[in-house]
Amino acid sequence: xxxxxxxxxxxxxxxxxxxxxxxxxxxxxxxxxxxxxxxxxxxxxxxxxxxxxxxxxxxxxxxxxxxxxxxxxxxxxxxxxxxxxxxxxxxxxxxxxxxxxxxxxxxxxxxxxxxxxxxxxxxxxxxxxxxxxxxxxxxxxxxxxxxxxxxxxxxxxxxxxxxxxxxxxxxxxxxxxxxxxxxxxxxxxxxxxxxxxxxxxxxxxxxxxxxxxxxxxxxxxxxxxxxxxxxxxxxxxxxxxxxxxxxxxxxxxxxxxxxxxxxxxxxxxxxxxxxxxxxxxxxxxxxxxxxxxxxxxxxxxxxxxxxxxxxxxxxxxxxxxxxxxxxxxxxxxxxxxxxxxxxxxxxxxxxxxxxxxxxxxxxxxxxxxxxxxxxxxxxxxxxxxxxxxxxxxxxxxxxxxxxxxxxxxxxxxxxxxxxxxxxxxxxxxxxxxxxxxxxxxxxxxxxxxxxxxxxxxxxxxxxxxxxxxxxxxxxxxxxxxxxxxxxxxxxxxxxxxxxx
Amino acid sequence: xxxxxxxxxxxxxxxxxxxxxxxxxxxxxxxxxxxxxxxxxxxxxxxxxxxxxxxxxxxxxxxxxxxxxxxxxxxxxxxxxxxxxxxxxxxxxxx
Numbered sequence: 235x236x237x238x239x240x241x242x243x244x245x246x247x248x249x250x251x252x253x254x255x256x257x258x259x260x261x262x263x264x265x266x267x268x269x270x271x272x273x274x275x276x277x278x279x280x281x282x283x284x285x286x287x288x289x290x291x292x293x294x295x296x297x298x299x300x301x302x303x304x305x306x307x308x309x310x311x312x313x314x315x316x317x318x319x320x321x322x323x324x325x326x327x328x329x330x331x332x333x334x335x336x337x338x339x340x341x342x343x344x345x346x347x348x349x350x351x352x353x354x355x356x357x358x359x360x361x362x363x364x365x366x367x368x369x370x371x372x373x374x375x376x377x378x379x380x381x382x383x384x385x386x387x388x389x390x391x392x393x394x395x396x397x398x399x400x401x402x403x404x405x406x407x408x409x410x411x412x413x414x415x416x417x418x419x420x421x422x423x424x425x426x427x428x429x430x431x432x433x434x435x436x437x438x439x440x441x442x443x444x445x446x447x448x449x450x451x452x453x454x455x456x457x458x459x460x461x462x463x464x465x466x467x468x469x470x471x472x473x474x475x476x477x478x479x480x481x482x483x484x485x486x487x488x489x490x491x492x493x494x495x496x497x498x499x500x501x502x503x504x505x506x507x508x509x510x511x512x513x514x515x516x517x518x519x520x521x522x523x524x525x526x527x528x529x530x531x532x533x534x535x536x537x538x539x540x541x542x543x544x545x546x547x548x549x550x551x552x553x554x555x556x557x558x559x560x561x562x563x564x565x566x567x568x569x570x571x572x573x574x575x576x577x578x579x580x581x582x583x584x585x586x587x588x589x590x591x592x593x594x595x596x597x598x599x600x601x602x603x604x605x606x607x608x609x610x611x612x613x614x615x616x617x618x619x620x621x622x623x624x625x626x627x628x629x630x631x632x633x634x635x636x637x638x639x640x641x642x643x644x645x646x647x648x649x650x651x652x653x654x655x656x657x658x659x660x661x662x663x664x665x666x667x668x669x670x671x672x673x674x675x676x677x678x679x680x681x682x683x684x685x686x687x688x689x690x691x692x693x694x695x696x697x698x699x700x701x702x703x704x705x706x707x708x709x710x711x712x713x714x715x716x717x718x719x720x721x722x723x724x725x726x727x728x729x730x731x732x733x734x
Numbered sequence: 735x736x737x738x739x740x741x742x743x744x745x746x747x748x749x750x751x752x753x754x755x756x757x758x759x760x761x762x763x764x765x766x767x768x769x770x771x772x773x774x775x776x777x778x779x780x781x782x783x784x785x786x787x788x789x790x791x792x793x794x795x796x797x798x799x800x801x802x803x804x805x806x807x808x809x810x811x812x813x814x815x816x817x818x819x820x821x822x823x824x825x826x827x828x829x
Binding site: 266267268272273274275281282283284285286287288289290291299300301302303304305329331332333380381382384385386387388389390391392393517519522526527528529530 | 744748750787788792793794795796797798799800801802803804805807809810811816818819820821822823824825826827828
């Protein structure tokens with residue numbers, strides 16, 4: 235696929251430089267109220283086995299009935315990735331034994347997935363871009379959950395997750411560095427969240443990645459790959475790749491051969507190890523599920539899915555730069571997460587309403603405030619944008635008070651700090667604490683006269699040519715007015731008064 | 735198509751069916767008998783015939799995304815050989 239202009243990532247081995255080849259399979263839990271083939275709830279964190287129907291528990295004679303919303307979300311995701319939507323697809327059984335898979339098979343899609351080839355564009359840190367191909371997306375059932383730490387001799391199985399809908403999003407082996415793999419997971423998560431088809435919560439396991447890693451000398455054919463299962467954060471994806479690539483290079487340079495196998499990432503030791511149980515399990519004996527007819531989509535259904543998509547991050551970013559005049563950096567930051575973009579757009583709309591000016595005129599200041607002031611506050615309070623203590627309307631009020639000269643930039647920061655502390659609106663704080671910037675020329679002229687009278691010697695020095703003293707007078711005046719003097723007005727009046 | 739003794743053992747293991755050594759040879763014969771019987775279908779010319787997915791013309795039915803089921807953990811666990819704290823308890827399986 236398209237090459238980035240960046241310096242290619244290489245790992246230095248004893249026999250020269252090595253290239254890493256990476257492909258990712260991301261399992262994303264589809265946002266739906268009920269499961270893929272049953273009417274049981276998908277809510278996270280319920281009492282064990284309380285959200286299990288007889289279908290999910292694989293009781294004899296129970297039949298699966300497809301949840302249309304899960305189909306819709308998979309198609310919307312495919313469209314957001316510019317992918318081919320297959321109007322005819324099919325469910326297959328993937329057969330394997332495990333304690334948390336009561337059916338003895340997973341209903342999945344093997345030969346005919348619902349979504350075909352698409353692509354995802356990554357922006358890398360150095361400003362280069364790389365297009366990563368999407369191979370396919372299929373829908374399938376999630377398994378239950380096993381817990382191994384409750385008893386020395388038993389594993390405990392909770393089937394609440396059994397039958398929840400997943401999308402498996404498979405990339406082509408187009409990535410060449412841990413950074414690119416990390417950027418891919420972040421970008422994919424951002425798009426899923428914009429689309430609303432997956433909440434992207436990696437901590438709760440609603441998005442997990444299997445990473446395929448192989449190494450080769452640049453220009454050589456592809457090496458044998460190993461698959462690292464169930465990596466559950468961007469940081470771990472990058473760490474697992476780094477470890478696994480070095481492990482493979484060491485084996486090859488030591489005269490060994492890489493065996494294709496499934497490996498497990500241990501986040502405590504930052505290493506991967508072989509999953510022996512998976513070695514013989516690769517014979518899944520797929521066959522079409524006889525309980526389900528083929529999945530056929532009408533043209534209208536696909537068109538409705540397309541019409542329902544929101545503005546996606548790449549398009550939004552370009553629009554922010556073009557129509558709002560926001561810097562490329564700010565536009566990238568504001569559009570990376572849907573919550574941030576939503577907040578910014580609400581802030582901007584409210585600012586335009588309050589100040590009676592077009593959004594494009596206010597966008598630059600608003601974007602700077604969100605990125606430096608609000609992000610700083612959220613970061614130090616360890617909060618997410620969705621739980622921002624300052625609403626967009628409150629932010630807009632503060633920005634309006636700065637824009638109309640009621641507050642200087644410095645006072646604006648002070649008021650913002652008080653807003654964070656007390657939760658009060660900016661206007662209320664300004665009233666209560668008398669923080670209003672003094673622009674009243676009469677009051678300022680009186681203060682200037684006082685300062686000049688108290689420093690007659692400095693006035694004389696200034697008038698004899700030592701104009702550096704101007705800063706001294708500004709400082710004295712700010713002190714006399716408690717920092718509330720409007721700096722622009724002060725400068726103008728002071729200059730006039732000192733000139734005599 | 736036919737199966738040998740090793741294949742019989744492997745598919746039995748994949749299906750978690752325990753086989754005694756003396757059962758392998760009779761099963762190999764039986765399975766190969768079934769396979770050659772099925773293979774008679776190969777005599778029919780199916781060139782240009784679409785694979786059939788259902789006997790009667792029918793469409794896959796979709797369900798609304800509404801919670802209509804669940805909430806009966808006791809019933810789900812009723813037939814489990816062992817349950818503990820609301821979970822199924824199974825022999826320890828860990829990587």
